[in-house]
Amino acid sequence: MKLYLDPGHGGSDPGAQGNGMNEKDINLDIALQIRKILTSEYSDADVRMSRTDDSTKNLTQRTNEANSWGADYYLSIHCNAFNGSAQGYEDYIHSSLSDSSTTAAYRDTMHEEITKVNQLRNRGKKKANFHVLRETTMSALLTENGFIDNAHDAALMSDPSWRQSVARGHVNGVAMAFNLQEKEDNGTLYKIIAGSFQSRENAENRVDHLQSNGIESFILTVTISGEQWYRVQAGAFLNRENAETRLQEVQNAGVEDAYIISEDS
Template structure:
């Protein structure tokens, strides 16, 4: 049985980075729970242990004190970044580590970036730093910084469920490759989206577009065809022309008055 320790950064009274309607602690926990669910449900002989499974506060030493005696084969500490700039994804290992940690970091980083490539995420590279969670544990340990909370373009990505799913899958794939895990027979690789349910991040815009007559409210998660997009754009064109015509009529009336 392989053991994986997942540390969801921050929690409770410590929200971590905050910005653009997001809190780091929430994303870290969602990713951690997703990694645990996918690894244990899809692969043979793996147990995922969590520093926290709810929104609670833990001191750094409490996290490492829990992880050290667990006998885990590897550790991943999951975070989001802050500090502005162009944003992106990066990973950290301790400044003085074994070849195993370097190998794990390389594989994990590569798999997460591959999953995030369709979303145009910037690769900030593989780095080393004197960080508590990766310093105080003897097993191969990597800390991931999953986009920037305070960068608008990154925050917009983090509000999309498919991006969170990609981050989760990247962590799973990197762990699977490093540990050489085998998939369970009949395991579902990915959860198919229900196209009849609107994503939370899109709900306000979807409701507005319905009210204004652009969409009929059906199949919010379905892909749009060129003919469907032509209908939406034509409705938009007509509304713009009507608006311009109304402004022009008002202008002529005011001059005549």
């Protein structure tokens, strides 16, 4: 499967701006992590990126490159901005496509997997006449991963582990949509995160809830935008299938926003 991965904006084009951040930087970090996860964990994923650094590339160059390469899927990574009050995740396919199209089916899978892990308000599945959706000869999706000018979303964007989780959601969607085959041993540790709280008492309540359901967990402290958060971890596994099983157990226990992050072991 040939994936053309497009971190939006770059170079002289910063994209949306807010809370001391540029969209181009968030897009690039998420995309680089998508490539890293795909190439390290799947045997049949070939990834080409429109940019791998802070360089300028126009829209026509991006779509021409994907078309010439013969990509199977075009995935464009973006963040949003509006008026500071809007927040959440949304994604787009081209406005000419029906909801029963192959591209829409891929998008349905991607949308479900990304919204499982991104801790953002779900703004829904949308359509638009964006260049990268219109001028590509393969199925294409553009994701808008939060509003950079919104305090809630920006706090998440500034956290490297959140960007990794968003990348993981994109990878999970691509892998499921295209039936990718996992490598036998990728040296990755999969951790189940069962909640992040600013109050330690709330984190302790989550641990008590999980343990009452027979699920061992513990609290880690992380710093996001200079503030301390308490993260509840409910297991770590070398085998992703085992991690998915534990994730399902945690979700069945009522923690529906639990998700998996990966780290090199």
